[in-house]
Amino acid sequence: MKTMLKGLLAALLLSLSLGVSSIAMAQNIAPININTADAELLAELPGIGPSRAAAIIEERDNNGTFVDADDLTRVSGIGPATVDQMRDQVTVNE
Structure with missing residues (x-):
């Protein structure tokens, strides 16, 4: 059960970090x-x-x-x- 929870938390953190990265990349707009x-x-x-x-x-x-x-x-x-x-x-x- 603990291993499964750790896996879910790791997947959640990865998803969040990818989401933040895409938001930061979207901020690069034309002058x-x-x-x-x-x-x-x-x-x-x-x-x-x-x-x-x-x-x-x-x-x-x-x-x-x-x-x-x-x-x-x-x-x-x-x-x-x-x-x-x-x-x-x-x-x-x-």
Whole structure:
């Protein structure tokens, strides 16, 4: 009985670890284009909520597209630390 229980627990742990691995792999999504994304998509970036997403779009509309991620510091409330958090999650390519 103990051997059977150990086997079931081992199978459960293996299943859980495979499930967690697949979730982590699903997190690898394409970068968000900050020059074309809408507010809803921009708000998914770390440190960016609905109000900052709207500010990104306003800055983009008023002053032109972003050349690189560091250009996000043109937006009030977005500093270098915030840009560093999202650097690998954004792109400016059309």
